[in-house]
Amino acid sequence: MTPVSFASVDFDPEARRGAVLDAPTLGTLYGIGVGPGDPEWITVKGLRLLQSVQVVAVPQNRQGEPGLAFAIAQQYLRPHQTLITLNLPFTTNPAQLGTGWGQSMTTLMPHLRTGRNVAFLAEGDISFYSTFSHVARSAQQCEPRLTIESVPGVCAPLAAASALNIPLSLWHEKVAILPALYEVSELDHALDWAEVVILMKVGSVFDQVWNCLRIRNLLDHACLVEWVGWPQQKTWVGWQDLKDYKPPYFSVAIIKRELDSASFPRNI
Numbered sequence: 001m002t003p004v005s006f007a008s009v010d011f012d013p014e015a016r017r018g019a020v021l022d023a024p025t026l027g028t029l030y031g032i033g034v035g036p037g038d039p040e041w042i043t044v045k046g047l048r049l050l051q052s053v054q055v056v057a058v059p060q061n062r063q064g065e066p067g068l069a070f071a072i073a074q075q076y077l078r079p080h081q082t083l084i085t086l087n088l089p090f091t092t093n094p095a096q097l098g099t100g101w102g103q104s105m106t107t108l109m110p111h112l113r114t115g116r117n118v119a120f121l122a123e124g125d126i127s128f129y130s131t132f133s134h135v136a137r138s139a140q141q142c143e144p145r146l147t148i149e150s151v152p153g154v155c156a157p158l159a160a161a162s163a164l165n166i167p168l169s170l171w172h173e174k175v176a177i178l179p180a181l182y183e184v185s186e187l188d189h190a191l192d193w194a195e196v197v198i199l200m201k202v203g204s205v206f207d208q209v210w211n212c213l214r215i216r217n218l219l220d221h222a223c224l225v226e227w228v229g230w231p232q233q234k235t236w237v238g239w240q241d242l243k244d245y246k247p248p249y250f251s252v253a254i255i256k257r258e259l260d261s262a263s264f265p266r267n268i
């Protein structure tokens with residue numbers, strides 16, 4: 001073996017350039033949408049990247065355990081991967097959010113700063129009302145040189161339309177999505193404007209929505225999908241029988257003006 005000459009290394013301009021200019025290599029933060037339920041809804045790219053990283057980060061549920069994204073993608077994790085869980089608050093309170101994101105960065109950044117690639121898994125799509133957007137912004141603020149890549153996933157409304165076997169939108173139809181309903185007047189405006197209205201987080205305001213649709217004679221045009229892609233999935237077409245019903249948090253409503261039998265290619 002040829003002995004290494006320290007002098008030659010020291011005076012090698014390439015080596016010196018590297019020594020002087022190289023900042024510590026940062027890992028990449030990947031945001032991967034794992035879909036809303038069925039584990040087979042993850043993309044090929046998402047799965048490849050998920051299995052390539054050293055660290056997998058998932059949001060905790062309210063009990064402090066790895067949440068829904070983990071439950072969906074758990075079967076794809078490799079034994080050598082490190083799992084970290086992030087306590088991302090379920091609130092709109094800015095102070096609590098700031099504290100939660102700060103604590104999450106304390107957990108996440110040491111991995112990225114020591115060059116480890118991290119995959120953050122999000123239920124559904126990564127950019128659609130997803131906590132990943134806040135995680136990515138906080139991480140970029142902590143470390144502006146950080147590379148962040150996101151991989152899209154199937155979002156709940158698209159999965160719901162598939163579970164119902166309906167075309168979500170066709171031809172001229174406009175689609176409005178309400179992330180949560182704070183005022184019934186918002187639903188009225190959306191129904192005036194769009195042919196298709198999607199309501200996320202519909203569970204907590206279901207009675208108000210039901211009444212609004214009854215007044216507008218649209219109960220027969222409303223669909224509800226609970227826990228899409230999970231064994232406990234339920235679908236309803238027409239809400240006449242759903243007065244006083246209390247859907248769970250993981251429910252999506254689709255209200256479609258032109259919802260007729262022609263929309264249903266198969267019996268559901």
Ligand SMILES: C[S@@+](CC[C@H](N)C(=O)[O-])C[C@H]1O[C@@H](n2cnc3c(N)ncnc32)[C@H](O)[C@@H]1O
Pocket residue numbers: 036037122123124125126128129130154155156157199200201202225226227228229230249250251252
């Ligand atoms: C914070 S948003 C997350 C959206 C998610 N990133 C997506 O792409 O669908 C949570 C809302 O999404 C909807 N949702 C998510 N997963 C669902 C599922 N498996 N079944 C029905 N609705 C779901 C519900 O309306 C729920 O209240």
